[in-house]
Amino acid sequence: MRLRKKPWIEEAMQDLKGEYVLMHDLENYKGRWQELFPGKRLCLEIGCGKGRFIIGMAELHPEKAFIGVETQHDIAYYPGKTAKENKMDNIKVICANAEHMEDWFEPGEIKELYLNFSDPWPKARHAKRRLTHRNFLAKYQRLLGKGGHLRFKTDNRALFDFSVEEFKEFGLEIIALSYDLHNSDYDNEVQTEYERKFSSLGTPINFCEVVF
Template sequence: MRIRNKPWAMDYLKEHSHIVDITHTYKQNIHDFFDEEQPLHIEIGTGMGTFITELAKKNPDINYLGVELDKNIIIRVVEKIVEQDLKNVRLVLLDANFIGEYILPDTVSKIYLNFSDPWPKTRHAKRRLTHNTFLTQYESILKSGCPLQFKTDNRGLFEYSLQNLNAYGMKFEEVRLDLHDDEPEANIRTEYEEKFSGNGNRIYLLKASF
């Protein structure tokens, strides 16, 4: 995702520290960031935040944490949260490589990965959000039996993820090879999903638990 550098980004984010944690104040303490104590769902790599904000509106009894490493992109999610006055979505400016340090074990009820960067070169495999480096951390923070849900249009990343999750010993609950053929009513399309589907790409989905 290419987005122009905003020199004022950090100042803007500091002014919105009630919505986005840039200093990692809520490390190992995320429930204090929310008004209500409710189940916690996480999206990693929010992009501009259509998915997480729509989901939060539909499910006010769930707390959503968006994890995004790009300060210029996360601003767009903050803007949506402010405009819609959403109380159950909060954000952290964080590289997901550190998610297991930021979130306490056994506290998360669902993790979403949407259109994660594919990193097609083998030497970059460790950067894929479905690599074991990440799976071990997801396993730690997810409550027992709770799912990881993944959507992509990238066939290579989808096949890699199926193989890797299977090798890791995860149990598949749902696998769809064409999500938009008979699209479930509950599906919320992300920005990338709209774009890639509009280009005629097939959308893949998997849901699995540890």
């Protein structure tokens, strides 16, 4: 997702930083996320974009807390702003590259992981950048610990096929799989921005859930 640079966002971010949008000293939060969200089950979305998914899920599930990771400042601003306007106590946005997530979380600290419409990186030489590449799966395994769930949605069939192969090769148990989520029996509580865009164009949405 690319947005035209909006200079006012840097200034507006000052209001959100440290409260709803975290971008500095992230290693200080390691092992302390539960203190920020007492009694709530910790869920993470990597590449949360403008946050339609985490905001919607946080509203539906007050018993859970949703942490979104978004590398682009101009985009991370939006979920932070919505969370602040609605005084939500179960949302935080980390504005940073998820590659470094093991510096921010203790092993086993996250219980549910969501990857929604991740960048496909179609060229074979960029396969390692795909968020479902086995190198990332190894990080998620440490992050989630045994029994953690990963839920993945995408419009991109090539990325989906690659991802399912990676899940199998990694030895993960596939507990749900659909090549047309919206016409399946699986729950789909909140549609993401990209999901709404692609499904309105008639593109089927692929979905897979695995257990570590």
